[in-house]
Amino acid sequence: MTKYCAAAAGLLSPKTRYNELMPFYGGIESGGTKFVCGVGDRAGKLLARSEFPTTTPPETIGRAVEFLQEQPCTLAAVGIGSFGPVDLNPSSPSFGFITSTPKSGWRDTDIAGAVRSATGLPVAFDTDVNAAAMGEALWGAAQGLDTFLYLTIGTGLGGGGMANGRLMHGLVHPEMGHIRVPHDLAADPFPGCCPFHGDCLEGLVSGPAIEARWGRGETLPAAHPAWQLVAHYIALGLATWICTLSPRRIILGGGVMRQAELFPLIRAEVRALLNGYVEAPAIVPPALGGDAGVLGAIALAAR
Amino acid sequence: MTKYCAAAAGLLSPKTRYNELMPFYGGIESGGTKFVCGVGDRAGKLLARSEFPTTTPPETIGRAVEFLQEQPCTLAAVGIGSFGPVDLNPSSPSFGFITSTPKSGWRDTDIAGAVRSATGLPVAFDTDVNAAAMGEALWGAAQGLDTFLYLTIGTGLGGGGMANGRLMHGLVHPEMGHIRVPHDLAADPFPGCCPFHGDCLEGLVSGPAIEARWGRGETLPAAHPAWQLVAHYIALGLATWICTLSPRRIILGGGVMRQAELFPLIRAEVRALLNGYVEAPAIVPPALGGDAGVLGAIALAAR
Numbered sequence: 001m002t003k004y005c006a007a008a009a010g011l012l013s014p015k016t017r018y019n020e021l022m023p024f025y026g027g028i029e030s031g032g033t034k035f036v037c038g039v040g041d042r043a044g045k046l047l048a049r050s051e052f053p054t055t056t057p058p059e060t061i062g063r064a065v066e067f068l069q070e071q072p073c074t075l076a077a078v079g080i081g082s083f084g085p086v087d088l089n090p091s092s093p094s095f096g097f098i099t100s101t102p103k104s105g106w107r108d109t110d111i112a113g114a115v116r117s118a119t120g121l122p123v124a125f126d127t128d129v130n131a132a133a134m135g136e137a138l139w140g141a142a143q144g145l146d147t148f149l150y151l152t153i154g155t156g157l158g159g160g161g162m163a164n165g166r167l168m169h170g171l172v173h174p175e176m177g178h179i180r181v182p183h184d185l186a187a188d189p190f191p192g193c194c195p196f197h198g199d200c201l202e203g204l205v206s207g208p209a210i211e212a213r214w215g216r217g218e219t220l221p222a223a224h225p226a227w228q229l230v231a232h233y234i235a236l237g238l239a240t241w242i243c244t245l246s247p248r249r250i251i252l253g254g255g256v257m258r259q260a261e262l263f264p265l266i267r268a269e270v271r272a273l274l275n276g277y278v279e280a281p282a283i284v285p286p287a288l289g290g291d292a293g294v295l296g297a298i299a300l301a302a303r
Numbered sequence: 304m305t306k307y308c309a310a311a312a313g314l315l316s317p318k319t320r321y322n323e324l325m326p327f328y329g330g331i332e333s334g335g336t337k338f339v340c341g342v343g344d345r346a347g348k349l350l351a352r353s354e355f356p357t358t359t360p361p362e363t364i365g366r367a368v369e370f371l372q373e374q375p376c377t378l379a380a381v382g383i384g385s386f387g388p389v390d391l392n393p394s395s396p397s398f399g400f401i402t403s404t405p406k407s408g409w410r411d412t413d414i415a416g417a418v419r420s421a422t423g424l425p426v427a428f429d430t431d432v433n434a435a436a437m438g439e440a441l442w443g444a445a446q447g448l449d450t451f452l453y454l455t456i457g458t459g460l461g462g463g464g465m466a467n468g469r470l471m472h473g474l475v476h477p478e479m480g481h482i483r484v485p486h487d488l489a490a491d492p493f494p495g496c497c498p499f500h501g502d503c504l505e506g507l508v509s510g511p512a513i514e515a516r517w518g519r520g521e522t523l524p525a526a527h528p529a530w531q532l533v534a535h536y537i538a539l540g541l542a543t544w545i546c547t548l549s550p551r552r553i554i555l556g557g558g559v560m561r562q563a564e565l566f567p568l569i570r571a572e573v574r575a576l577l578n579g580y581v582e583a584p585a586i587v588p589p590a591l592g593g594d595a596g597v598l599g600a601i602a603l604a605a606r
Binding site for chain 1: 388450462466467468469471472473474475476477478479480481482483484485486499500539542543544546547548549550551576577578579580581582584
């Protein structure tokens, strides 16, 4: 019963319709601040896009569903990459829910179920960072890699990726931002800003943590000494994950990483920390840029 | 051309020989201090066992080969779980080698190749900890789990396990002992004993690190305050790996963990560190006990 966009729009001859069927997919990047919705094809081409602020679950999910229903084509499936924590266990009664989030009004929200029942489409569901990782695996900086990490450093620090060719799940899913790293309180007396753990990695290097120390976040000039300290902490996290997972590549995205000067600083610190004992993988920016999130959600549906 | 032990030993009737063929496998636990060799069946039953000190590669590997050749049965395959670093990439020219080890005389040793050419058998090869993890997955404390960790804390700290149902490899393989954790030098001025990283986790909690601080290692009494500090560092490592991999279970083995009092201390510290943000998995001892290493090597061959 699946129909396809170009065919539905009457752009193809009847013969082409039959021979060159090209399914289209919907994607929802469900973020704590905004939602980004899109429609794309199997080649990672984004054909439509819409974004709006995250308000209440009924209103925000309703706008996402409306966007999908307004499309001139019928979609084959929808992917959702969501902020979390989320339940990724398909045999759990709360599969597809945003679960224990501190975000007001969103605790125990059945986002995948709401989209599935409103659209009647199959829904693929994962964390926002695993979705972005899937997008990079299909169309970006992680093509052909079975084991890699995707990290986003902005309002928070989230991590996902693939281990042995599949997205990282496990008992729940990774919450990489919350690892503890050495923190020299004499050199950096900031106690960290994570409400759960104080000076976990997220509590030291997220945008709000940078702003709390230096009055500005991602807009600090490239020459500001803050970046050396931030690079040091990020490198401590990367060295930990290199020793743990041995990823073939590490992709660093998010608002903080738009400070491109961080990349060489981080690479040098990682080399110094590993001290020749294990090999460091390439550390690169995402190839899909600002649309990584919504393209990732589309990739979940396409995969 | 494969023959089987019970049949070769004439224990079965000709008919049984044909109907109830049960292959036997050889296993070599290649450790930096000693080698343990064994023969086992598909059910994880150890039928023969031998151990001897690790001397030079020709002598030690020679003794292992001799043990396998002396068996009354012909083996279907041999598994090797080795100290490392090792090369696990099947398309690499040094696949099956112990590579950049600091252990004198063992650098760039083609252990898998030597066993393969001397025995003519297929050889499965992995790290010692991944082998032990495979043993626990087939016959021990990790049965039915797709994502779990196996850690051994003794002379060093090694970690392995499965992610998404397969052993953790990646660019090289995990070297979990070398992660950095917060280290309060005022409370614990010991600088760590890792020759590469000083106070990485291995440098703080290995047997030699405990001995360097308190004069004795694993034999310190259960009430000694050392164990609270050791539990704290181990818990920092476990909390990091829980946030990173979300394992369904964590198995802790090795000489240091024979101090059973550590388990409740570690579990309490992990709960305190996670602070309710993510769920902690069960933290348990290995089910295969002292034979986990050699049974793991047999498991590699059987799998």
